[in-house]
Amino acid sequence: MVDDDLPFAIERDGRVPLAAQVADGLRRAATSGALRGGDRLPSSRELAQRLGVSRTVVTAAYDQLHAEGWLDGRHGSGTYLTATPPPLDAQTAGPQRVDPLAGLLDLGSGAPSIETIDPAAWRRAWRAASDRQPLIRRDRRGEAAYREAVVEHLLRHRGLGAGSGTAVLATAGTSAAAGELAASLLRPGGVVAIEDPGYQRAAGAFRAAGARLVPVPVDAEGLRVDLLPESARMVYCTPAHQFPIGARMPAARRVELVEFARRTGALVIEDDYDGELRYDTSPLPLLATLAPDRVVHLGTTSKILTPTLGIGWLVADPAVAEAVLAYRELTGTSPAPAGQQVVAELARNGDLARHLRRLRRDMPARRALVLAELGRHGLEVRGDDAGSHVFVPLATADQEDRAIAAARANGVYLDGLIRHHVGPRRTFGIALGYAALPAADLPGAVRLAGSALARVVQWTA
Structure with missing residues (x-):
């Protein structure tokens, strides 16, 4: 039996689900020699008590390690670490990050539907791009x-007349663009106000550029403009479909945000990560159309096509664009041309527009399936009728942790808000995505997720 002093600890406020932390801790202990083959592990109930977590969390961790071959259950005598752990070539290459989605049905947020991509159009665009002469220098x-x-x-899909009084740049995606904007326009320690919960990769890009983040709460109408700090030099937000809560910022609050920017001189960064995916009504005017001199508009192909391309765009006042270009010249960075060439070919042949039409037909049906199944379990669902995920609110952090662990035990990955906070956790729930899975797998996955969520809500009510 392992000693009472376990060779690892868990972070309750960390971004990794508790079950994944337990599994990762035991896995590291085995590879480092702190635990040895043949060691008998505590029962799930005992280990849960030692760690101060629910038994469901430990059971999910044990199930994952069983599946990977690390554990061996002996009837009537407990659970043992296998004498010979599965071979890992990377063991000698330092610590390894465990894929939280490994072997699971993916209901996480922020993923695209690659099933709707026309394979013939995809191949045609890549062939056409490959016919071009290799570049000597990048633009x-x-x-x-x-x-x-x-x-x-x-112009066609977002109503933004880019290029007239503004500059358009290719980017390596929205988080990369956020980092470039901060690095080129902010002094070290400059304040960036950011939605909380919000998009953590953008938060990481701002931090890496030396910015000081101030988390600002969101509500059913998106970013709380009334709580913005006057010291903010930049304000990052997702007004069309707040990530991950799913709220749409109404017109009055958009005007309030623009007025804040004009009064304080702040630059608003509008991340329109999935603005093309709206199903109920026409989208509200973009912030960039209201104040092109104070708003930088960001978009990406990662949600409407695939992260394979690794590109997005930035629309900004020419002075802002010039600052970004100067930063690129200084650092020698710029987005890769290959993905840009593929998108240009998709657009030239009309395949991009046809793809978006397919997405707008497919996503509402998937959303309806999710709403029906979660509703059957009596679960509350929030979020605007747009994008590719919904938000299932939960009452406490414990409910969220238990739901993630219970779904994982059923073979389903759920995305909790634990990983979407900049400051202390104040909002709890699941951002449930419905785009990544093939249509044939989605009903079963949502059924398992709904069952797990409902059980957790009932147990802890």
């Missing part, structure tokens, strides 16, 4: 054909 603004495609796309 740090981005490929001309790609930027022209972005201008047309924004």
Whole structure:
């Protein structure tokens, strides 16, 4: 039996689910020699008591380690660490990050639907891009054909007349663009106000650029503009479909945000990560159309196509764009041309527009399936009728942790708000995505998730 002093600890406020932390801790202990083959592990109930977590968390961790071959259950005598752990070539290469989605049905947020991509159009675009001569030097603004495609796309699908009084740059995605903006425009320690809960990769990019983050709460109408600090030099928000809560910022609050920016001189960064995916009504005017001099508009192909391309766009006042270009020249960075060339070809052939039409037909049906199944379990669901995820609110952090662990034990990955906070956790629940899975797998996965969520809510009510 292992000693009472376990060779690892868990972080209750960490971004990794508790069950994954327990599994990772035992896995590291085995590879480091702190635990040895043949060691008998505590029962799930005993280990849960030692760690101060629910038994469901430990059971889910044990189930994962059983599946990976680390544990061996002997009837009537307990659970033992296997004498020979599964071979890991990377053991000699330092600590390894465990994939939280390994072997699970993915109901996480922020993933695209690759099933709707037309394989013939995809291959055709890559072939056409490969026919181009290799580049000698990059245009740090981005490929001309790609930027022209972005201008047309924004005009047709988002109502933004980019290119007239503004500059359009290719980016490596929204988080990369956020980092470039902070690095090129902020002094070290400059304040960036950011939604909380919100998009943590953008938060990480701001931090890496030396910014000081101030988390600002969100409500059913998005970012609380009335709580913005006057010291903010930048305000990062997702007004079309707040990530991960799913709220849509109404017109009055958009005007309030623009007025704040004009009064304080702050720059608003509008992340329109899935603005093309709206099903109920026409979208509200973009912030960038209200104040092109104070708003930087960001978009990405990662949610409407695939992260394979690794590109997005930035629309900003020319002075802002020039600062970003100067930063790129200084650092030698710029987005990769290959993905830009593929998107330009998709747009040129009309395949991009056809793909978006397919998405707008497919996503509402998936959303309806999710709402029906979660509703059957009596679960509350929030979020605007848009995008590719919904929000299931929960009452406490414990409910959220238990729900994630219970779903994982059923083979389903759920995305809790624990990983979406900048400051202390104040909102709890699940951001449930419905785009990543094939249509044939989605009903079963949502059924398992709904059952797990309902049980946790009932147990802890």
